[in-house]
Amino acid sequence: SIDRVTLMAILEEVISATLRKRFGDDDSFSIIINPDKGDMEIWHNRIVVEDNEVADPYKQISLTEAQKIEPDFEVGEEVSEEFKLADLGRRDILALRQNLVSKVYEHDSSNIYKHFKELEGEIFTAEVHHIRHNAVILLDDDGNEIVLPKTEQIKSDFFRKGDNVKGVIKFVELKGNKPNITLSRTDPRFLVKLFEQEIPEIFEGLITIEGV
Numbered sequence: 001s002i003d004r005v006t007l008m009a010i011l012e013e014v015i016s017a018t019l020r021k022r023f024g025d026d027d028s029f030s031i032i033i034n035p036d037k038g039d040m041e042i043w044h045n046r047i048v049v050e051d052n053e054v055a056d057p058y059k060q061i062s063l064t065e066a067q068k069i070e071p072d073f074e075v076g077e078e079v080s081e082e083f084k085l086a087d088l089g090r091r092d093i094l095a096l097r098q099n100l101v102s103k104v105y106e107h108d109s110s111n112i113y114k115h116f117k118e119l120e121g122e123i124f125t126a127e128v129h130h131i132r133h134n135a136v137i138l139l140d141d142d143g144n145e146i147v148l149p150k151t152e153q154i155k156s157d158f159f160r161k162g163d164n165v166k167g168v169i170k171f172v173e174l175k176g177n178k179p180n181i182t183l184s185r186t187d188p189r190f191l192v193k194l195f196e197q198e199i200p201e202i203f204e205g206l207i208t209i210e211g212v
Contacts (some may be wrong), residue, residue: 001108004035010103015042015085018096022088028059029083040081048075074085080190096139106177112144113179116172123193124183128163138183152184188212 002010004098012031019026019042030043030199046061066073073079125137126146136159138146148167159165170184184190191212201207 004015010034010100010107011040014096014100014103017099018088018092021095021178022092023058030080031168042085042138043080044083045078045080048073048077048079050075106187109174109177113172113174116144116169116179116181119169120172120188121189121193122169123166123190123197124169125164125166126183128159128165130161132158136165144179146183147181148183148185152186154185157185 007073011033015025015031018027019029023029028045030045032038032041032043040187044058046059046066048061049055049063051064055060056199061079063075066077066079069079069081085096088096124140124146126140129137129139134150136148136153138148140146148165152167152170155188165183165185167183167185168187168190170182170187173180175183178199189212191195195209196203199207202209
């Protein structure tokens, strides 16, 4: 569910990083991605120099080699050749793939973090997935994991797998690249939100809760 423009940017970033790792920089390469057709091309750009003046084969090409591509090339002109990913070799391809997976995961985690960060202090309902001795692990409709620690449970709480649990999103933090979402049933904001749901005058602001 990543939009095409974002995916283009991720692909370009990953390929550029692979080229930099392989050749030292990616200044001599152009990455062209067509978001409509899904086509991708990489072009290797080099400057034509005299045959005995090639100092950097990744940025320069001899006149003789250039004229094999196009007979009328002259010294000082730029030659562009299509570069195939297969030319990178198996090891670099595997590294590129792993980097791509990692970037997509980071993108997903970032979106999940932003979504739940905006819900801090709001009532949220999720389903019990499994129960640990110090916490209940919940899943929402999208499969996101939410933790209800023992310390954030009401003393009389008792949950079974499949139960729907209502609480308030207490805080959201990033641990590495993974968002850590904590639900609470003892946070004062939970009671405030329940009153707002049940009593129209509180929701409308006619009655104000001064403390919990």
